[in-house]
Amino acid sequence: MMTGLRVRGLSKSFGGLRVAEGIDFDLPPGARKALIGPNGAGKSTFGNLVTGILSPTEGVIEFDGQNIARLNEAQRVRLGIAKTFQITTLFRHLTVRENIVLPIIERERRGARFWGRATAADHADEAQDLLAQFGLEELADRPVEALAYGQQRLIEMALTLALKPRVLILDEPAAGVPSGDSHLIVEAIERLPEDLAVLIIEHDMDLVFRVAQSIVVLVQGRILTEGTPDEISQDPRVREMYLGGAHAETGS
Amino acid sequence: MSIDKTTTKQPSRYASRLAGARSGLFGIPLLAEALLLAAAVAAFYLFPYNLAFLTRILIMIVLVLSLDLILGIAGIATLGQAAMYGTGAYAAGLFAIHVWADPVAGLLAGAVAGAAMALVSGLLLMRSHGLTLIMLSIAVAQICAEIANKARPITGGADGLRGIRPDPILGMFEFDFVGRAGYFYALAVVIVIFALLRIIARSPFGLTLRGIQESPSRMRAIGTPVYWRLVSAYTLGGAIAGVAGALAAQVTQLVSLEAYSFNLSAEALIMLILGGTGRLYGAVIGAVVFMVVHHVAAAVDPFNWLFIIGAMVLGVVFFVPTGFLGLPLALQRLFGGRGHDDRA
């Protein structure tokens, strides 16, 4: 049953602090949704709830009809739900190639193999193809820490794509990327497989309006509204939040 | 596309390590291994009256190699490797006395015993990290030592396990009084273990262990069962430490409570950090240098050798933190050369 991700009534409290409240959310295959909202709205929290880094206080999380709320992060990844990190987290002292090969190895369930080569032909070839898609093939043998931040952000995305996920959550993919390089991120997103369900958590409105088919607005842990880019850009409540009013951003 | 946009950040210490691992010393694969082997054989002929000492070095190399797997590659910092070493030693000794005195079988017994100890303690230890992990590993080794102490009828207690008489190796080579057979036997074990670890380090498993050392959270995010992977690595390291212990039992024909001592774990750690972690050569170099300096300094002045070792250790930490393996790179930088990290 390929229904993708289904979230109903998702809520999360940290003690007395309610960071997510009654969230209903669908992410079917092929979706291109964006999650926006002011700082502290709970966007990253939502991402962490979906991937299993946080466990919900209430609510249902289903993937293809299967309840995944009991599964830990690694198990959800194996089902096909993957997320990039907001703060680039790569294997800094390993080479670019090794960074991409590792998710391939895990995906193929070869992580326990202590024979053969990690960078064996089929792993290395697939890694090379993926790097070529991102235009990074010539950097394959450099340690990741020697690369520019924009390139590291791309590797973060490539690494997550190497898992061949069915659901991909991009957590602020353009954050910290020099504006001259952000087109690389946009192009990479546009090249994503069509049947992949994609959720982009972002502040960068240019990016959002360029790639999203549908936008969800989160405010203080609740969904304010959902709609097409046009609808959202004309929604007076959203406009007030981002453009007008005496205070554009609400605190956490 | 973006090559010209790469920043000139500080050269990675690990870059030379990666480059070296691929292309071998001076670009010749297996050259380093051949040189080490030649040195080992040469030592046999150069120091025929010190074979017992040289064999002890070989045994320590195996122990430090086991530590390089769990610490250098997987990043598990412990001070309890002696727990597996000692268990392997007693297992091999008891095996030789009560079951079968074949040496190779004894090594396997040591490996299995070391692995079992590591597996059982690892299930607990791998749930912790940092100071707690270190203290737990020490506690495990101390408990083993106490049990061995109290189990006098089996282990000989504080007097040690005696009467270990291994059969000829492979039925052919008798353990002789001078230690000739013992030396080459130990050398053969070192070669096999080194080759095995080489294979493991380059394998997918090895890469995932390095990934866990770099970033456990990233590994979880690509679906790795981190805890179980670490338990496997710790168990494998325990098996190798058990082999080292078994080797010691067979060659010295005695197992004492010292096999479980904290000093042993600490010395193995010092040797590894001194030599350099993660590349296997460091284990070899560190063990050789430490033991030779200890031996020579103690012979020259039994009371002041600690000055020399202390000074050497501090010197390495301040001037070559990556250990002796980092020496070539450090010297190169000192004399104005460029680092290796520009080589693809």
Added chain:
Amino acid sequence: MSLFLNILVDGLAYGMILFMIAVGLSVTMGLMRVINLAHGGFALIGGAFAHWLTIKAGLSFWVAAPLAVLGTMAVALPLERLIYRRIYGFGELQQVLATIGLTFLMIASINLWLGSSLLAIKLPAVLQTSVDLGFRTLPMHRIVVIIAGLAVIAGLWLLMERTRFGIRLRAAVDNRATASALGIDTGVIYGVTVALGAGLAAFGGVLGAELLPIEAYYPLRYMVLFLIVVAVGGMGSITGSFAAAIALGVIDTASRYLVPEYGTIFFFACVLAVLAFRPQGLSGRA
């Protein structure tokens, strides 16, 4: 009943000694995040000074002990500047190696100066007597140690809660970066903290010389013990160190009296149990 009292008194005294020596280690590990395996060396240095002052220079214990403590602090200050300050930013393995090297140098120095045999400290006659409580007698030495330990924790409490230094130290332990940004001179705090910890270790070493005999290899012999107190108590916590030291001191003494045939198995099994269920230690932060 008499046995119970023996265990209690000996255990408390032993615990106080462990506390005095280990508290400096706990605070420096929590504050500077340095794994300092050389900490036992300060207790050794204090004991060595006390030995030389009482035996070789013939001074009274009451003069020698404070001098020994001050002397150790005077050694600790330049050590902090020259060595410890340089390794704060190092990786954990490098810190372990550096402090082990330092330990070796300390041991070798004491060995060179005073030899490798037991270094006795001449206690004054009053400490060698016993106090008659009517139903039994207790060694004066143990009582003095217990009182000294209580004085130390009281003094530390006053220092931490009631002085500006204490507040700054607590802030720095809690969040180094913020404390520094608020203008708290972390360099001075580190130096004073190391010196204070060293002084307390020396004090504990001198007072505890009957229980933990002073000899050149002291730091290596007892390092595990001090680290256990810190781990069980929780790094950076004074009350945690106190609770852990007392508990471990009493447990160790009790098992020596009650189940000597099991030796240290019981002790280490307890340590294992505590750390397995509460890895951050009794008062540590998760």
